[in-house]
Amino acid sequence: MILALPHVVWGARKLWVLWGLSTLSVQSIGQTLNQFRAVLLDLDADLTRDGLRHLYALGVEPLRIVDDLSQCQAHVRRFSANAVVLVPPSGPVDAHHPVLAVRALIGPDLGLCIVLRENLAEREEELLAGGGDIVLSLDGEAARQRARLAALTRRLQESVVTPASEDLxxxxRARQAFLEGRPLPLTDRLFWVLEFMVKHPAQVLTPEDFCAMLAAKGVHIQALSTPNLIHRLRRILEKYGMGDRIHSVHKRGYRWDDPDAFPSSQRSKADKFFTVNMDWHRGNFS
Known part of the structure; x- marks a missing residue:
């Protein structure tokens, strides 16, 4: 009995390690999906309710829901989205299918996720060939779909060039920012700070947020060092007429303001509308 005890202990430790790895994987996917910033283009009203519920269950919350193709690009630009979730109408994938129009509209750098009611292999192949990146179905396995969404999100984060604003x-990969085609003299740390802010426009980021972001890249700083980094970045941007993009929020942190995406005179009104709009969707589809 005593001789068997080490085997029992080793078996328990092995199970604990395996459980820890699986938990880490789930947490990693969840953290990655937080960076999936998508505008939902709804062209099938009958699927809206179930489609939204499915996206919420996967851990994806659309930034905005639109039902017209002409509005899609404007909202992608406004909210700095990195993907579009398309709910297409039922029917064959032909030359007039909206997946082709959406891909042509958003270009090759943004992700295109398509939501279907049923998992039809033939239609999925046609949609992927038409420009879609992944196809999600309401009857699909949730864990596998979350993993595919996370893989797409990581690919989008590693894209070579990302438009941050009209001219930026x-x-x-090169850790370089360009303004009107001219490179900005940024260190790696300052580039990461700038990238972090422009990927979270109109969002107040605390010193702890910056510390966590840099720590993930192998750079460890104290929260008290954040104002110095922001000051250095702001001085560089001021030379190019962009110093006012970084807004200090008293006792909270810093916010990236993009006047091209949100006119300052309309920011509070737009933020309020966005919050109310998403609360309405949660209330009706929960």
Whole structure:
């Protein structure tokens, strides 16, 4: 009995390690999906209720819901979305299918996720060939769909050049920012701070948020060092007429303001409308 005890202990430790790895994987997917910033283009009113419920269950919350293709690009630009979730009408995938129009509209750099009621292999192949990145179905396995969404999100985060505003572009691999085609003199830390802010426009980021972001990249700083980084970044941006993009929020943190995406005179009104709109959707589809 005593001789068997080490085997019991080893078996318990092995199970604990396996459980920890699976938990870490689930947490990693959840953290990745937080960066999936999508506008939902709803072209099938009959699927809206179930489609939204399915997205919420997967851990995805659309930034805005629109039902017209002409509004899609404007809202992608306004909310700095990195993907579009398309709920297409039922029917064959032909030359007039909206997946082709959406892909042509958003370009190759943004993700295109398509939601279907049923998992039809033939239609999925046609939609992927038409420009979709992934196809989700209401009857599909949730864990697998979450993993596919996370993989797409990671690919979007690693895209070479990301338009941050009308004239500002970020090259994530080279850690370089370009304004009107001219490179900005940024260190790696300052580039990461700038990238972090422009990917979360109109959102107040605390010093702890910046510390956590830099720690994930192997750079460890104290929260008290954040104002110095922001000051250095702001001075560089001021030379290019963009110093007012970084807004200090008293006793809270910093916010990236993009006047091209949100006119300052309409920001509070738009933020209020967005909050009420999403609360309405939660109330009706919960």
């Amino acid at each position: 572009y970020l090259d994530s």
